Amino acid sequence: MTDARAYPTHPYLAVSAAIIRDGKVLAVRRARKPALAHYTLPGGAVETGETLLEAVRREVQEETGLVIEPVALAGHREAIVHDAEGAVKLHFVILCFASRLVGGDIALNDELDDARWLEPGELAVLKTTDGLGEIVNAAVALLEPGR
DSSP states (O other), rough: OOOOTTSSSSSSEEEEEEEEEETTEEEEESSSSSSSSSSEEEEEEETTOOHHHHHHHHHHHHHSOOEEEEEEEEEEEEEEETTSSSSSSEEEEEEEEEEEEEEEOOOOOOTTTEEEEEOOGGGGGSSSTTTHOOOOOOOHHSSSOOO
């Protein structure tokens, strides 16, 4: 499968959700490239005409079956992948929202192969996307101050 976003002329805008429930975050493992076998947060590309909040709600529901309430922007990440010759193969700017679980049961789509509710400190022993722990800590601070 060829990624239509490969070798872009501009960065792609994406969103993700740090879903916090009882002090734990939902970490999902990617079943596809990029980030194959890495734990990360559910999310994906913003579609034309879609607000950021609409996009994060849709992406989370598509990937996990869960309904969320995005509360606040927890931070951002840039995912830039270069090929062997040094050309930019992928470039995403990802806005991460601290979010609360509203409902639903976890039902992963084919982009993911595992989902776990974890204490933020447990992320350190997993293979994760860059900066995941920092974003999760920021989300926890927004949603559960003093924790």
